[in-house]
Amino acid sequence: MSAPTSPRTRRMRRIEPAAVAGVMSREVANFRTFWKATTFSSLLEPTIYLLAFGLGLGTTIVTQVQGLDYVEFVGTGMVATAVIFSSALPAMFGTFVKHRFQMTYDAILAAPVDVEELVTAEMLWIGIRAGFYGCFPLIISFFFGLEPTFGMLLVPLFGFVTALGFAGFGIAVAGTVAKIDQFNYVTTLVITPLFLVAGTFFPIDQLPEALQVAANFNPLYQLVELVRHAAFGFEATDFLRFGVLLVFALAMWRLAIRQLGRRLID
């Protein structure tokens, strides 16, 4: 007969790796049932965007941006799009559904798992997934003429850290709203502006000065810059950009724990 290894014999730590791994194993088990659809859309979406913006817009209206072919500019920028849409949205909807409709969190929290561990596991899983799928636009861009570089090997890491932050943001939102419809406010007022003012489809130096300043506080913009620099040459300020993403992830982690904790623990 097997027996639990630790909890009965020792005082449990605040964040137990085994609890985090256990929650992540649930996500992996579920992901195995829908990975094909996710992968399909992750491949197709950037392809469509690159065809539309890169070949359509890029050959008729805009040919070069900041010294880059427009398809290269968009292809590298779209990493950020893929990261935010595969982190913030799944975190918002997934958390809300698991909490309100499936009551998954009630089951998990009845086991020796705390909210802090639950949120950590959810963020890590979304971060890994988004870090992986965030590279797809880059890979698709290779077929549109983007040259692979060694610096690009760091893109999954940049995507992962940014996705952690947006996953935390999504979980915090899900722990705050009363109804699922209220996500519309968040996508319209927060996610869409962040996505548009990130330098993905056009450089932010074409924006009014106030928006240019504001864009520096946009984690997606920092990610776009890091990815472009990974492709075309790093700059010294990239350490600072990466630091901003780390701080963003850390802040959203604590916020997510606070907001979801308030929702889950009466």
Next chain:
Amino acid sequence: MENAIEIRGAVKTFGAITAVDGLDLDVPAGICLGLLGPNGAGKSTTMRLLTGQAIADSGEIRVLGHELPGDSKAARAEMGVVPQLDNLDIDVTVEDNLAVFARLYRMADVPAAVDRALALARLTGRREDAVDELSGGMRRRLLVARGLVHEPRLVLLDEPTVGLDPQIRTQIWTLIGGLRSRGATILMSTHYIEEAERLADEVAVMAHGRVVARDKPSALIAEYAGRETAEVYGPPDRLAEVRAVAESEGLPVRPAGPAIAIVGAERSQNGTIPDDAVRRAASLEDVFVLLTGEEAE
């Protein structure tokens, strides 16, 4: 006897609603205690207090020697919880549903724990099927097995058979019976009288957030309902008349669907109870309705 659960003066409010109101409850190790009460009596909140998913405003709670809420995680490691509502992952296989929880409970040998739980739920042959493909009874058995995957010392069953048809209910009772014979401590909330009578060593009747009576089912019946209950059927006017006479004699009367039930009928004087009344042994249902003022299910 050592107590698996000790609750002293627990209070839990939600805004203006007091769900648990000065609750005192001890559950000795090794017994099955049925927590019987109508909807809103505070049973589910009590369960949530015990799993750390609700924090008491005041009072003391100890579970398996662990002080809550501080040591809640350690307490949860040693208890199993079977929720009222099905929250299985329906697209995932039976086996994976169990494996996830074996990991959450830090089992050293996850495959062995899964095999044991599958055998317990009699689902070994369905291990690779998605939960969505199981019948309602199988899903409920899986839910119970998931809560027992780590062989807990204490099991919390929150309305384990609510909404189930009689056949599935019997299957679940068999599972719970097996648990009892294994020596696990069980706290089972229910509003089904028959369930409490069949499974519980002792029954605590809850109303308005506190325990209003507690004993073995037979002792509760003897204390609150006497030996015999008489059910009288008829038109409303006649029932009102019979009720008035019985109450004037000090006999408790309760509604019983289309009839009224005169409790403690053995104490009645000649003529109080009509000749066409149906006499039966007093039941836990009589106790439940008298103490809570609610119709039983």
